[in-house]
Amino acid sequence: MDKSIYKDVYVFVEQRENKIQSVAIELLGKARELADELGEKVVAVFLGYNIQSKAKELIAYGADKVLCVEDDALEYYMTEPYTQAITQIVKSRNPDIFLFGATTIGRDLGPRLSARIGTGLTADCTGLAISEEKELLMTRPAFGGNLMATIICKEHRPQMSTVRPGVMRTKPKDETRQGEIEMVKVDFDKSKFKVRILENVKEEKSLIDITQADILVSGGRGVGCVEGFEALSDLAKVLGAEVSASRAMVDAGLIPQERQVGQTGKTVRPDVYFALGISGAVQHLAGMEESEYIIAVNKDKGASIFNVADLGIVGDLNQIVPALTRRLKKIRTNQQ
């Protein structure tokens, strides 16, 4: 195939109720890096209804160009209208790379598109880089995170990948950046629209599967009481984390058994594991030592949890946890 006709790094900008999702902003930052290395442009693909006024924001986050498709068929995400719109864009403009967020939307759209276009798609990448041959190197975990694999898509374009929210770092907003906004018209074959959304319900999800959490705030005997547990919940909330515990807290009735980490509980490997007031019995370590990054706080300098911790703090968690929560809240407020 003649690869020279394929140019630029495209990002699918996910919006929900006209709110641009954070994963799209993160992807624009990564796309900027990749495009600079290739000497190409970043193109944001923004689909929806009454969204045009938000397109400028995408330029501030790194896009050189925004392709804006306005149509009432695109107001809420549905597989077929979105697939048709993006297929037309891909066929007429020949992107080199196309990135999607690995959300319930991106993971519905990405594979459908890849099959319609006939190109490869690499799911849930944690690393994206450009090779010496100017190809996209897509690195992802496999076998439940036991192995990392770098994937390439040599003979098909665009090279497509999904990336989970929170994996790429947001680049700072630059309101002075210049770029172009182009309104694009799409012809829909509405006879293919066979799914209808009847109702969209929001509910506070209680994610009780701690093995799926990216961050766990875990407490042990040192947490002590109900108030101590509430402090942990506050910290978890501001971090977007789940609360888990060693057996001591479960036995004390402070937390249900489904949140127990360890040999008689669950095995977890989150990106960050806070071990707060956990001494580090072998049975507990067996359930969490494979965590990506372990932060331990314990009064006892000799606690065996410090043997597996990446960062150990000898101190009183009843002081440190509330102080940390306060500071994080302040940071979050400033970010908004």
Place this chain on the structure above:
Amino acid sequence: MKIAVCIKQVPDTTEIKLDPVKGTLIREGVASIMNPDDKGGLEMALQLKEKHNAHITVITMGPPQADDILREAYAMGADRAIHLSDRKFAGADTLATSYALAGALRSSEYDIIITGRQAIDGDTAQVGPQIAEHLDIPQVTYVEELTVKENNKLLIKKSTEEGYQMVEVSTPCLLTVLSSAGNARYMTVRGIVEAYTRDVEVWSADDIEVDQTKLGLKGSPTRVFKSFTKGAKAAGQIYEVDTEEAVDIILEKLTEKFII
């Protein structure tokens, strides 16, 4: 009503361990299981069988030993089992896998195709939607519940990040299902005994309607360039400092890790 359920045999990844010296995966002795989301999908199909007298075909693509999960599906209550097994399928990525499965499904009858949301060895969640595209039928992903309505319509509860959606879709269609959709039933003793006396249809690439250049490694747009295990951990750092300084250190590390 005819239902086709796509299932996959996977290593029980929760059992996989790393060789501490070589840093490679130890796969020997690791049990193979029916992928949990696929099992949830099969359970959903079995419930439709009970309520609506549906006929269930299970289909898998994989090496000869994948026969085990087809027997398991028989023992749970499936009516027909098809095993796509041919060297020509080997090394397939998600696109080539979905293409082969779609080829097999094209020559079977179905109103609903059910796949698991994703398999625990790859976690891609791609094969279901890709099959739907090859067959030119609508898809609904992340399905939690399903009700059969009149006029070939299904009412579906679909899980989203914020909650759920109620959607309506007409058959034929493809659904990707969460393992939580149904607590999979156990095999019955009689079912297990009978499962090994029943026929599993083994199909090769010549038995399905496909362009063989699109199968297996040859037909796969993506390739593994390299694979590696994450390096061993460096020794951690321990600080004995006052509260504010401790908070500073934690925040600094969280920033480095892109958490904040």
